[in-house]
Amino acid sequence: MGDPMRIRAAENNGIVEVKILMKHDMETGQRKDAAGKLIPAWFITMVSVKAQGKEVFAADFGTAISKDPFLNFKYKGSRGDKLLVSWVDTRGDKRSDEASVS
Amino acid sequence: MNLQRREVLKYTAVFGLMASAGLISSAQAEEWNKAAFEGKTIEDVFSVFGAGSPDKSSAVILNVPEIAENGAVVPVSISTTLKAQQLAILVEKNPNALVAQFFIPTGTEPFVTTRIKMAQTSNVYALVKADGKWSMAAKEIKVTLGGCGG
Amino acid sequence: MHANAQSTADAIAKYREMIADGNPAELYEAAGEELWKKPAGPKNATLEKCNLGLGPGVIKGAAAQLPRYFPDTNRVQDLESRLITCMSTLQGISAQEIIDAPFQQGYKKTMDDIVAYVVTYSKDLKVNVSTKHPKEKESYELGKRAFFYEGGPMDFSCATCHGSTGKRIRMQDLPNLTTPEGAIAGWGYWPAYRVSNGQFWTMGLRLNDCYRQQRFPFPIYGSEVLTALSMYMAVNANGGVIHTPGLKR
Numbered sequence: 001m002g003d004p005m006r007i008r009a010a011e012n013n014g015i016v017e018v019k020i021l022m023k024h025d026m027e028t029g030q031r032k033d034a035a036g037k038l039i040p041a042w043f044i045t046m047v048s049v050k051a052q053g054k055e056v057f058a059a060d061f062g063t064a065i066s067k068d069p070f071l072n073f074k075y076k077g078s079r080g081d082k083l084l085v086s087w088v089d090t091r092g093d094k095r096s097d098e099a100s101v102s
Numbered sequence: 103m104n105l106q107r108r109e110v111l112k113y114t115a116v117f118g119l120m121a122s123a124g125l126i127s128s129a130q131a132e133e134w135n136k137a138a139f140e141g142k143t144i145e146d147v148f149s150v151f152g153a154g155s156p157d158k159s160s161a162v163i164l165n166v167p168e169i170a171e172n173g174a175v176v177p178v179s180i181s182t183t184l185k186a187q188q189l190a191i192l193v194e195k196n197p198n199a200l201v202a203q204f205f206i207p208t209g210t211e212p213f214v215t216t217r218i219k220m221a222q223t224s225n226v227y228a229l230v231k232a233d234g235k236w237s238m239a240a241k242e243i244k245v246t247l248g249g250c251g252g
Numbered sequence: 253m254h255a256n257a258q259s260t261a262d263a264i265a266k267y268r269e270m271i272a273d274g275n276p277a278e279l280y281e282a283a284g285e286e287l288w289k290k291p292a293g294p295k296n297a298t299l300e301k302c303n304l305g306l307g308p309g310v311i312k313g314a315a316a317q318l319p320r321y322f323p324d325t326n327r328v329q330d331l332e333s334r335l336i337t338c339m340s341t342l343q344g345i346s347a348q349e350i351i352d353a354p355f356q357q358g359y360k361k362t363m364d365d366i367v368a369y370v371v372t373y374s375k376d377l378k379v380n381v382s383t384k385h386p387k388e389k390e391s392y393e394l395g396k397r398a399f400f401y402e403g404g405p406m407d408f409s410c411a412t413c414h415g416s417t418g419k420r421i422r423m424q425d426l427p428n429l430t431t432p433e434g435a436i437a438g439w440g441y442w443p444a445y446r447v448s449n450g451q452f453w454t455m456g457l458r459l460n461d462c463y464r465q466q467r468f469p470f471p472i473y474g475s476e477v478l479t480a481l482s483m484y485m486a487v488n489a490n491g492g493v494i495h496t497p498g499l500k501r
Contacts (some may be wrong), residue, residue, distance in 0.1 A: 006278045015211070025450070028219070030197070033421045045134045058205040062139040062217045064196055067224045067450035068276035072215035073204075156401035167267035169260065171423065171501045177270035217271065251407050 002087070002095030007099040009083055016077035016101050018049065018057070020085055021070055028063040042090055045068060050084045051077050051101075077101060138200050144227060146190050147200045151190075151236065156229060159184075159237035165229040168239050170220065173245040178214040180204075184232035186212035195224035220245050264423070268499075277368050277445040277497035280452045287362055302338035304331070304370065309412025309415040310422070315374035316494055319483045321385040328391040330482040332456045350392055351473045355457050360473075367443055367454045375387040378493055379439065381486040388485030391476075395484025398403070398477050399429070408466040414438070424501065429485055436492025439485040444498030452497070455482060 009016055022044065023031035024077040029041025041063055049057040081101040088094045139199070141147040148156065165179035182187050189212065201218045212218040212230070224245045230237050288299045288311075304314035305322070319330040339359075340347040350359040383389045402409040409443055413419060414429040428434030443454045453461075459478050463471055472476055 003211075003279065004282055005329070006282060019274050021274050021276055021279055023276075045157040051136075055207055056210050057207075059214075060134055060205075062198060062201055064193065064198070064201040066217040066219055068279060068445075070215075070217050070274045072179075072274070073210065074213055077209075087174040102375075162324055165270075167263060167270055169263040169267060171264055172448045174450065175271060177267070179270075 002089070002093050005085055005095065007083060007085055007097055009081070009099055011077060011079045011101050014076055014078070015074050016051070016081060017072070017074045018083065019070070019072045020047075020049075020096070021068060022047075022087060024074035024089065025086075026061075026063065026065055026067045026069060040047045044087045044089045047071065047085070047087045049073075051075065051081045052062075053084075062090055064076075106251075125182065125204070134202075135203065138203070139198060139205065141199055142197070143148055144194055144199045147190075147192055148236075151229070151231075153229065153231075153236035156236040156238040158239065159230075160239075162228050162230045162237050162239040164226065164239040164241050165215075166226055169246060170243045171246060173220040173222065175217045176220050176226075176243060176245070177215065177217050178226060178228075179213075180228040180230070181211075181213040181235075182228075182230050184230055186230045186232040188229075188231035189214055190227075190229040191216070191218060191231060192227040193218065193220055193224050194227070196221050271447065271499060275445055275497060275499045277372075277443075277448070277499065278391055278454055279495065280365050280368035280445070281312065281372045284358055284365035284367070287365050288369060289366050293339065293345040295342065295343050295344035297344075299335075299338055299342060299366070301342055302335070304338075311370055311373045313374055313377055313380075315371045315496065316363075316377040317380050319388075319479050319486060320382060323386045326477075326480055328385075328387050328483060329429075330455070330479045331367060331370060332363060332454060333479055335363060335370075336474050347474075355460070356451060361377070363456075364452050364454055368452055368497050371443055371494075374494050375496060376391055376493060379436065379486055379489045381483070381490055383487055389478045391483040394477070395482070396481035398481050399484055404466050404468040408468075410462065410466075412466070429488060432488060432492060435485050435488035439482075439489040439493050440494045441496065441498035441500070443496055444500040446500045448501050453500075 006021040009018045023043060024044050027039050027042040031039045033039050044061050047059045048055060049080050057073045059071065079101055083099045083101065084096060086094065086096040138147055138150040141150055154221040162185045163181045167177065176185065178191055187206050189204040189206065192199045193201055204214045206212050220243060225240050225242050228239045290375050302307040305317055305320050306314050316329055319328050321328050333396040336347050336350050339345045339350060353360040356364060383392050414424050417428040419426040429435035429438050442458045445452050456473055456478060459481060462471055
């Protein structure tokens with residue numbers, strides 16, 4: 001189970017702006033460790049965001065998304081919406097976190 | 103996940119494992135677009151997407167800094183006045199051009215901000231798919247390594 | 253097209269502005285909050301009674317008044333040395349194990365998270381460090397001496413890079429830590445998340461790396477000289493606004 005995300009979501013005039021920080025090393029598979037060995041690729045591949053159970057955003061990531069990925073998007077929604085953000089990575093690790101729209 | 107995202111080549115390997123472990127559904131296992139992410143050049147990626155030669159469009163807005171102090175974290179923001187269902191970020195001189203794809207259901211704005219890695223100074227492309235048609239915008243971002251402190 | 257110095261500075265300002273929102277240090281802060289409240293160590297206790305100078309468990313504003321003299325240990329302590337005290341006295345964790353842990357691993361990783369948590373609660377406050385106590389005065393003077401002390405194979409001191417205004421290494425401006433404006437630029441923005449390596453650096457790690465760059469031997473973590481240097485910077489920065497956790501190249 002991955003580390004917790006930070007999710008901030010605020011509604012303004014019917015638009016909810018969502019900002020997400022995910023904790024993940026996002027290894028490209030091209031870095032070498034101190035011993036000169038390649039560190040294997042390990043990265044989040046898919047992210048899904050649901051509001052009230054309906055998907056409002058999704059992303060496919062490659063290795064070139066920065067470490068500790070950040071996402072910002074906007075959807076039509078309301079204060080009090082229940083958000084569920086989920087990701088999976090190349091090791092099969094996953095993480096889901098919930099947040100309420102303020 | 104949304105079945106409309108399934109314009110992709112199917113593959114097994116890594117995701118077969120996840121699906122068999124019940125961690126993601128079989129439908130999801132087939133969705134990560136391996137061929138697109140393995141594309142070396144922007145043309146490779148355009149070809150996998152079936153985007154042909156996308157038109158440069160002023161309706162696609164790519165908001166990026168001209169200079170990135172560090173190539174490990176480069177902020178990129180895409181927005182468009184087109185009714186887009188799909189957005190993508192490509193970096194011409196990265197080992198693999200496609201950085202990420204984003205899927206915009208109805209009710210969501212065609213807008214995203216994220217942070218990407220850039221191997222070196224390069225053109226960065228915002229690709230947008232709206233009503234089956236692909237458009238794009240491009241900008242150069244200079245990548246500096248910066249000094250020892252700061 | 254030649255970028256002149258001003259347009260380069262503007263471009264970099266835009267880069268910094270664009271990444272300012274959503275500092276990954278928040279991920280460390282969230283972990284630190286959990287650690288503060290979670291029983292740990294041989295005594296199976298939380299850190300909720302840890303006194304950072306404003307009373308047991310008071311976190312708001314605590315980092316802004318550190319380093320300071322603590323009667324219970326009879327010495328001046330900075331945030332990290334004080335957290336070592338709390339982790340060892342309240343939780344029974346060996347101080348030496350914390351000191352010896354490699355940076356960013358084991359107990360140092362715990363420290364990273366807790367530091368991120370604590371400094372977040374001094375963000376936007378003003379540095380308010382006292383030198384009323386004789387040991388605080390002494391710490392400041394020791395810090396000043398250490399700051400100007402030249403040594404190592406290159407005869408560098410902190411002042412070599414940070415002792416006058418307008419210095420720069422490649423594209424990084426170096427703050428003059430002897431002035432109020434320069435001191436807050438340093439003291440007010442570290443600890444920070446460094447995008448270049450995706451790591452959260454506490455002040456202890458930042459100072460350790462300065463010594464590495466000067467090719468000095470590494471200082472002992474939590475030791476008096478590091479507290480003294482922190483005291484020197486903090487007092488010089490008094491009145492300045494704190495921006496920690498920072499976000500750095």
